[in-house]
Amino acid sequence: MSTHTDPARGSTDDATTRAMSAATLPRRLGWWYVAEHTWRGMRAYAWTIVMEGFGTPLVYLLGIGLGLAAFIDVSVADGADGPVGYLEFVAPALLASSAVGIATAEFTYVIMSGFKWRRVYWGMNASPLAPEQVMGGIVFAVLVRMLFTTTAYYVLIVAFGAVGDPWTGALMPLVGTLGGMAFGLPLLAYAASVTEDKGQFAMVQRFIFTPMFLFSGTFYPLDTMPGWLQWIGWLSPLWHASEIGRALSYGSPPGAWPVGAHLAVLLVMAAAGWVLARRAFVRRLRG
């Protein structure tokens, strides 16, 4: 016969039994709870997220589509079937850069704050969650945000007629998100190991994100750059994601890198970043 007792009372043996079953759900779904929490936190800047999803693309597409593209009447690049319009060329790169932009925000200050100012990761750490789950949940939440933004972007570029084949092109949000993660996960690993704010993230923005945005064949094909600058593109997840996007939209011109090669680079970067970020979280939280 059992009677109701205050759970705080009772023998240690009861407590051991209770502990064994109480950790089952968190062991399996801990990462999801972290994602739930992260999304709730994102509500504080939900307006920024929506603006970024629809507003920023709109501004770029109007600016480039009505302005620059009208002005540049020679084609800058070829697709599988010959020359393509300027807006068509730029659109996949803009889409991918929106995911990379999210990475520079979500995987820098937000992470540092979680450890240092808001300190929320320490709270999670005291719960049944493992550091790997904390990291996994954050990444998943950001992944969903990237998918939202890149999908919004995709809808807009289709509306602007900037996608050659809207059916294969529909994979672009996934590719853009992969690009965002290939750039973001190594950044996350770095951010999780930064303990003092000495303006490192402003440097990342200025000396990594901006040059990458400009030198990754975003606005003109990478091979128009002098050879000694092209390496920036080869190292840049943005270039690889843009090239896959272009292949999906209007096909690769002869002599381009195979899509599989671009994909491999992105996957390797994302996987390496994932491993390093996991290690950084474990070290920081379980030191």
Added chain:
Amino acid sequence: MTPVIAARGLTKTFGDLTAVDGIDFEVPAGESFGLLGPNGAGKSTTMRMVGAVSTRSGGDLRVLGLDPDTHGPEIRSQLGVVPQEDNLDTELKVRENLIVYGRYFGIPKALCGTRADELLAFAQLEDKARSKVDDLSGGMKRRLTIARALINEPRILMLDEPTTGLDPQARHVLWDRLFRLKERGTTLLLTTHYMDEAEQLCDRLVVVDHGRIMAEGSPSQLIRQYATREVAELRFGSDRNADAAARLEGMADRIEALPDRVLLYTDDGEALLERITDLGLHPTTSLVRRSSLEDVFLRLTGRSLIE
């Protein structure tokens, strides 16, 4: 009965530094157990090991009969942790903080909501449910942190310096809440460098210094064992305290000459003061008080708790 926490030879080293140096203690269910010591004594490191977020370097540790190295999530599922520095989510509202935290224990959302409301009442924060965390006072934030730590109905509530930085009134409100938990049978494990806090809240405590346990017992046992019933505190002026202490030699059970005052340990402070006046010594101020854990600490380590 198996103790809820059992540490034997528990050690933690960081490189060359030994933060916790082979400590032994046991906490039975329902007890309120304290780690008293100055900053850097190894209290927080011990708490982190018991909280299964830091692996031990040596010795043995069982929490709820489980090894933190292999059953971290299981142990943490039964703990409530109130850290030294608040880590409430300032981007969420007060009630949301409780709900989000409850989810980490796999508690269904609806149940998190019910418990959140109960705990807000317990923490006397019902009318703040929709406030931003940053709008709360320091004492309210601490109470919210305690409420958050109770969302999973923990077996053990761990509090690291629970009232540091709070004003006296806020401390008393907090002590009252903790006392209620104690009455309900929750096991409390707390660290503090405040003697009055240890005296108020702890059934039993260990005095820790340099990672080692210096003494163990109930507050009154420790005072009886390491101090006298009363203490006379005399001030002669900072340049004359040492001289005066020398002249008072032999008049009390024990004399401590501190830079700012002389402490005389005796069972009858008033009588001692009279004898001192008869001797022709006139301290600028004098005060007789009951011995406290501060005196125990001074006796054990030769240092004050708060320097």
